[in-house]
Amino acid sequence: MRKISFKSMVSLMLISTASVSYASTSTDSEPVPKYLPLNLIENLKIYHHGNYHVGFRYIVSDDSSVDAGNINVDIHPANSIAILGSSIGKSGFSSVALSEGSIGHNSNHSVALSAGKIGNSSANSFAFIGKIDDKSENSVAIGNLSNAKAERSIAIGVGAIVHKNDGIALGTSAVSHHTNAVAIGKGSETDRDNSFSFGSSADTTKNKYLTNIADGEKDQDAVTVAQLNRRGFFSNPTYTTSYFVGNLTFKADESNVVSFGDNQTQLRLVNIADGKNSNDAVNKKQLDDVKSSITNELKKDIGDKVKKIDDTLITLSEIQQTVIQSEQAAADLAAKAADSATKAGSSQQAAEQSAQEAANSAAKATDSATKAGSSQQAAEQSAQEAAGSAAKATDSVTKAGSSQQAAEQSAQEAANSAAKATDSATKAGSSQQAAEQSAQEATNSAAKVTDSVTKAGSSQQAAEQPTKDSETNKQLGDKITIVKKASEERMNKLDAKTDGIYKYAQDMNAKMGEYHVYSEKRFNALESEMRQSVHKLDNKINRVEKRANAGIASVAAMTNIPYSNANRFSVGVGLGQYRDGSAIAVGTQAKVTENVNVRASTSWNNSDGAVFGAGVAIGW
Known part of the structure; x- marks a missing residue:
């Protein structure tokens, strides 16, 4: 066995640990020892570049074999490690590739584990089983088929994918499609930049609750259902299309309504914009404007009608005053006619008295003529003529009421008879004085008769005056009747118009009542819909909150x-x-x-x- 340095021994320890990890993930059904001793170390090669250790080429344990071409550390990978089918590209210094991990060129300070793949120019990245695309530095991909496709992106979970910079996808099949957007939970997808998504707008069954949230305090804080219970809208489970607003004890009592409070406590809906469309809600200002407009029109219309009624009443008052004056004038004329008739009666009585006196004078003249010896016949004749004249005068006076001309003629004949009587008396020698006296009396009687006739003529004229006044009164009465009839017709028309105005006001009140009922129904329907929507949001928030609390508990347990x-x-x-x-x-x-x-x-x-x-x- 070749001699190796202390740093090489440390490297052997790393290799041993990696081998243990690699063996622990094997799917072979044969048992694998917990620790595999390195009894045989072959083909260990340490490349040098100047005074620095550059890397390992390949290592083989006592129960493994690898092709020398499968493990590769390219040039300039200072302080980098590639073990068990892994590779590091050019300038991938300070990087680690284990268990078939792959790090591309110029991806320094990166780690690829268990078939994790990091593309070119993706420095400062970490891939565990997942994949990081080219030019996606400062990114993380953890999980089978996870993929970070942009800079500063994090994809954790089976099939989690990030497409845009600064995106995060956490959970199985979570996808961040937008810049600086976060998708949390299985199947979640973002639908806009700078957003959090706990589900999918395309499939609402994937939506989740956000639970255990503190009450919001500032303008940009999230709110909880407890806050909504105090200030928001909530659906009534009894009526799925209805909503109520306020305390949780409030309930809508029918479907398709929005209830603000209940029959004991009513709430106001404030800050409502003016309605524009036919189905928009209206606010009190609009109702007040309509009320003011209708009231002003009614006031103007009623004011015009009242003015016409006042003018008519004034006209009627003038007509009534004229009627009273006419009736008074008629009464005065009737009184004058009665007085004239009374005077005519008195004149007739005076004429009759004068005729009686004339008859007495004639009797005296007859007596005087009888006494006259030499002119007895003439005296008798004169007396007879005087008596006839007196009789005619009496008859004329009787007829004076109907013929003034006959009375005047009788008076003239009486005067002639008196003259004849005077002449006869003159001719009577022995009774001349008596004849003269009788003639004088006859003359006086004739004068009285003439005066009586004159008075009778005046009485007749006075008697005819009431007849003329009666005709005038009749004409005036006819005019008064016509005026009264016209006034009654105008009053009837005014009554009819007044009834029409009253009926119009009643119709307007009925329409306003229908309008209020319609507005109330629209408000109730709006409240019902709002309550249902808020209830759904409440359920979603609760689910998200529960999962978030569980996730935080998991992180707390791991840390x-x-x-x-x-x-x-x-x-x-x-x-x-x-x-x-x-x-x-x-x-x-x-x-x-x-x-x-x-x-x-x-x-x-x-x-x-x-x-x-x-x-x-x-x-x-």
Whole structure:
């Protein structure tokens, strides 16, 4: 056996540990010893470049064989290790490739384990079973078929893939399609930059709960269901299409509604924009505007109608005053007519008295004529004529009410008779004085008759005046009747218009009531939909929270596994608990050399999830 340096011996220890790890992952059904002693070391070659040890070419244990061409460390891989079918490309210094791991050119400070592949120009990367593409430096790929395709990306889990820079995919088949986006959990996929995804927008069955979250305090903090219970919208399980807002004791009592409180406690919906479309909600300002518009129109319309009614009432008042004045004038005329009739009656009585006096005078004249001896015949004739004239005067007076002309003619005849009587008396020699006296009396009687006739004519004119006044009153009464009829018609029209305005106001009240009922139904439907959506979000958040708590518990269990740093190989167990998440972890640590330390661990949690982690520490 060739002599080797102390550093070479340390390298042998690393090789021995790697061989143990390689054998432990073998699928061969034959039992494999826990430690494989290196009884035979052949073809160990240490390449030198100047004064530095560059790397190992290949190592063969006592139960293994490799082709010298399968293990290769290319030029300039200072401080690098490639073991068990692994390879490191040019300028891959300070890198480690174990168990068919592959590191490309210019990918320094990288680690590829168990068929992990790191492409060219992907420095500072780690691949365990997974793959890191070219020009994807500072990346991690852990798990079968995991793939980091961009810079500063992390893909952990079977089939986990990251496509854009700064992306993270954690979990089986998790995919980050966008820059600085994180996909967590089985089947999760991102759908935008700078985001977290706990499921898939294309398949909601893959969505997960985010549980055990503290109440948000700042504007950008996440909120919990407890906060939503106090301030948000919640679905009512009884009515799947309904929502209620406020305390959890509030419930919607029918489907397709949104309830703000209940019949005991009502809540306000504030900061609502003005509705624009036919199905938009309206706010109180819009209702007040409609109310004000309708009220103003009604006030204006009613004001116009009231003004017309006032004008009509004024006109009616004037007409009524005119009617009263006309009735008063008619009453005055009737009183005057009655007074004239009374005066006519008095005049007729005076005429009759004058005729009686004339008859008496005629009787005296007859007596005087009888006494006259020489002119007895003439006196008798004169007396007879005077009596006839008096009779005619009496008859004329009787007819004075109907014919003034006849009364005047009778008066003239009476005067003529008086003149004849005077002449006869004059001719009577013995009774001249008596005849003259009789003539004088006849003359006086005739004068009285004439005066009575004159008075009778005046009485007739006064009697005719009430007839004219009666006709005037009749015409005035007809006009008053026409005015009253027109006023009644106008009042009937005003009553009809007033009834129409009242009916219009009632119709508007009915329409406003229907509008309020419709708005209330729309609000109830909106609340119902919002409650259902928030309930679904609540369930999703709870699921994500539960899994997140279990994941944190797994990490806590793995980080608290104790290891023995004094021994070359040690195994430890750790436990973790975070809120309602619990986990158990098992890990192992192997000191390959004094400068190289390898550690791997795995954990299982109460969400049926498993977490695996591995690491390599290299010091110099």
